[in-house]
Amino acid sequence: MTDAVQIVLAKRPAGDVTADCFREEKVSLPTPADGEVLVRSRFLSLDPYMRPRMTELRSYTPPFELDKPLTGGSVGEVAESKNPRFAKGDTVMGMLNWASHTLHDGKGLRKIDPAAAPLSAHLGVLGMPSFTAWYGVRHICKPKAGETVFVSAATGAVGQVAGQLAKLAGARVVGCAGGEDKCAWAVREAGYDACFNHKTEHDVGAVLDKLCPQGIDADFENVGGKIFHAVFERLNNFGRVAFCGAISEYQDQTPMAGPPKMFTIVQRRLTLQGFIVSDHVALMGEFVSEIGGLVKEGKLKSRETVVDGLARAPQAFMGLLKGENFGKLVVQV
Amino acid sequence: MTDAVQIVLAKRPAGDVTADCFREEKVSLPTPADGEVLVRSRFLSLDPYMRPRMTELRSYTPPFELDKPLTGGSVGEVAESKNPRFAKGDTVMGMLNWASHTLHDGKGLRKIDPAAAPLSAHLGVLGMPSFTAWYGVRHICKPKAGETVFVSAATGAVGQVAGQLAKLAGARVVGCAGGEDKCAWAVREAGYDACFNHKTEHDVGAVLDKLCPQGIDADFENVGGKIFHAVFERLNNFGRVAFCGAISEYQDQTPMAGPPKMFTIVQRRLTLQGFIVSDHVALMGEFVSEIGGLVKEGKLKSRETVVDGLARAPQAFMGLLKGENFGKLVVQV
Numbered sequence: 001m002t003d004a005v006q007i008v009l010a011k012r013p014a015g016d017v018t019a020d021c022f023r024e025e026k027v028s029l030p031t032p033a034d035g036e037v038l039v040r041s042r043f044l045s046l047d048p049y050m051r052p053r054m055t056e057l058r059s060y061t062p063p064f065e066l067d068k069p070l071t072g073g074s075v076g077e078v079a080e081s082k083n084p085r086f087a088k089g090d091t092v093m094g095m096l097n098w099a100s101h102t103l104h105d106g107k108g109l110r111k112i113d114p115a116a117a118p119l120s121a122h123l124g125v126l127g128m129p130s131f132t133a134w135y136g137v138r139h140i141c142k143p144k145a146g147e148t149v150f151v152s153a154a155t156g157a158v159g160q161v162a163g164q165l166a167k168l169a170g171a172r173v174v175g176c177a178g179g180e181d182k183c184a185w186a187v188r189e190a191g192y193d194a195c196f197n198h199k200t201e202h203d204v205g206a207v208l209d210k211l212c213p214q215g216i217d218a219d220f221e222n223v224g225g226k227i228f229h230a231v232f233e234r235l236n237n238f239g240r241v242a243f244c245g246a247i248s249e250y251q252d253q254t255p256m257a258g259p260p261k262m263f264t265i266v267q268r269r270l271t272l273q274g275f276i277v278s279d280h281v282a283l284m285g286e287f288v289s290e291i292g293g294l295v296k297e298g299k300l301k302s303r304e305t306v307v308d309g310l311a312r313a314p315q316a317f318m319g320l321l322k323g324e325n326f327g328k329l330v331v332q333v
Numbered sequence: 334m335t336d337a338v339q340i341v342l343a344k345r346p347a348g349d350v351t352a353d354c355f356r357e358e359k360v361s362l363p364t365p366a367d368g369e370v371l372v373r374s375r376f377l378s379l380d381p382y383m384r385p386r387m388t389e390l391r392s393y394t395p396p397f398e399l400d401k402p403l404t405g406g407s408v409g410e411v412a413e414s415k416n417p418r419f420a421k422g423d424t425v426m427g428m429l430n431w432a433s434h435t436l437h438d439g440k441g442l443r444k445i446d447p448a449a450a451p452l453s454a455h456l457g458v459l460g461m462p463s464f465t466a467w468y469g470v471r472h473i474c475k476p477k478a479g480e481t482v483f484v485s486a487a488t489g490a491v492g493q494v495a496g497q498l499a500k501l502a503g504a505r506v507v508g509c510a511g512g513e514d515k516c517a518w519a520v521r522e523a524g525y526d527a528c529f530n531h532k533t534e535h536d537v538g539a540v541l542d543k544l545c546p547q548g549i550d551a552d553f554e555n556v557g558g559k560i561f562h563a564v565f566e567r568l569n570n571f572g573r574v575a576f577c578g579a580i581s582e583y584q585d586q587t588p589m590a591g592p593p594k595m596f597t598i599v600q601r602r603l604t605l606q607g608f609i610v611s612d613h614v615a616l617m618g619e620f621v622s623e624i625g626g627l628v629k630e631g632k633l634k635s636r637e638t639v640v641d642g643l644a645r646a647p648q649a650f651m652g653l654l655k656g657e658n659f660g661k662l663v664v665q666v
Contacts, residue, residue, distance in 0.1 A: 246595060261589075262582070262589075
C-alpha cells in the first residue's frame, strides 16, 4: 500500500474552469499487480488540450471521467515494478495521473535518460509540444525563405518552437502573445521579427497590416477566435494554416462563428489543416534527431514556468487558459 | 471590318445580378492585325465563377471591366487569321467574348477536332468543369472504397462529374440539388446513392443524418452557406473538403459567417482545401486521357442545358445563379 495524493475531476466546467471543478483526494494505492508499475511523479505537464477533455463528448481523446484523477504527460520515477520492462529507480515518461503516485500498466510508458536534459525539458522542448510545433511547421506550414509566417500564442510551449523553426527556415516570423514581457522575449530570444500584445492591441487587423505588409503565407494557429479571423483575411494565395488549437474558444459557452467569406478559401487556394500530433508518432525518430540536434547546438531557445506542488495544479491550469503562464507550464510534483 | 454583337458589363451588381447589369452592343471589328485571329463564337460556357468576377476586387481572375464585353470559355471557328498557328475554318477553344465574334491574339487558344465530340462537350464533360471535378476528387477528396462522399450542386457541370468519379472509386455518394427532377437524374443516371432537394428539405442536418449515417469522409463543395455548415458538422475524422465554389454566397451583400466551432478542424483533423483548376494545367494530359477514356466507354454520363442565342445569355446566367439550369449550361451563339 502506498499513500498517494491525487486531483480528480469534481465537476465538468460550464464556461470558465473554476476551482470547484477539482478535488484533492488522499488514496491508498495497492501494491502493483503483475505487469504494473508504481510511478512517483516528478513533473506534470499542463496543456490547453486538457480543457476540451474536461467537457467534450466527441473529441480526439476521451473526456476525463468524473471523480477520477485527471491525467497528463508526466515524468516520474519507478517506485515499484512488477513489469519486466522497468526497474525500480528508472526515470520514465508517459501519461500519469495528476497525482503523487500512479499505478500504471506500463503501456505508453518509456524510459528516459535523466542525465540527458533537465527532466522538465522532456515535457517541453524535447517533448510533445515541440513535436507538435515541428509537425505543424514541417508538414503543413512548410515555410519558404522570404515568406511571412504568423504564430498565435507565440511564446506558448508550442508556439515558441514553431516560431523558431519557421525562422530557421528563412521566413519572416510574426507572432502575438498576451503581455509585453512575452513579446519582448519572443523578439529578443526566440528571434521573432515582430510580436504584438493581443491584450492591449485591440484592432488585430490593423496591427497585422502593419507587421505583415506582404500578407501571411502560413499561420500556425493556436488561438482561434478573432485573432484567427483577422489572420484568415490576410492569408496570401496558397496560404497554409496549421490548425493546432483554438484556446480562445475553449471556454465559450456559445460557439463562435467561423470567419466570414469562406469563399476566400477558394479564391486564394488556401489549405486549412487540423492535426493532432499523436497521429504522427511514426515520425518521432525524425523529430528527436532534428530537434535534439538544434537544442544541443543552442539553436532552439525555450522558456518554461515551473509551478511548485501538485496542489497548485488546478490554479495553474486555470491561469494557462487565461494566458498567465510564460512558455511551457509544468508542475513540480 | 466585321459587324459583331457583344454583351458588355453595364454596371456591377449589388446583390442579385439584374438584367441592367448587361448591355447588348453592335460593334464593327477591324480586320485582324499580325498575330491576331477573328473567331466566330459557336458555344459560350456560363459558369458560377463569373459572378465573383462581376464585382470582386481581389479574386483569382481579374474582375470584368465595366463597359467591356464579358468573357468566358467558348468554342468557335476561325473566320480570319493573321496568326500562323490558325487557319480559316479551324475549330478552336479558349476564352472569347460574350459576342458573335472576338478579335483574339491567339494566346490560350487551341485547336480542337470538331469530329471528336459534340462541340459543347468541350465546355463540359471534356472541358473545364470536368477537369475541375477530376482535380478535386483525385487530389483532395481522395475517396476510398466504403467512404461517404458528399457533393453539393450534385447535377451541376462540376458536381455531376465529381459524384460519378467518387462513385467509380467505390465510395457511397450523396448529393443535393435544387429540384426533384435533378435528384432523380442524379440517382438514376449518375449513380448517386442518394440525392436530396435542398429547395424543399429545409433541415439539411436531419437529411444528412439520414442519408449519411456513417458521417461524411469527403465533401466536394460547390455551394457553401448553410449546406456547407451542416456538412462540416458531420465530417468524420480525417475528413477532406475540396472547396471548389460557394455559389450560395456569391450574391450575399452581408458576408455569411463561417461554420461555428472551427476547433472541429483540429479535433477531427480535417483538411479544407480551396483550389482553382487553372493552377493545375500541367495535369491536363492526365485528365484528358482518364476522362476521355471514361466518356468513350460510356462510364461518365453528362447532362447539359443549351440556351439558344447570345441575347439570352444574361437571363440564362441569372438563372444559373439561382440553380435554374440542369447540368452544364451553354449558350449556342
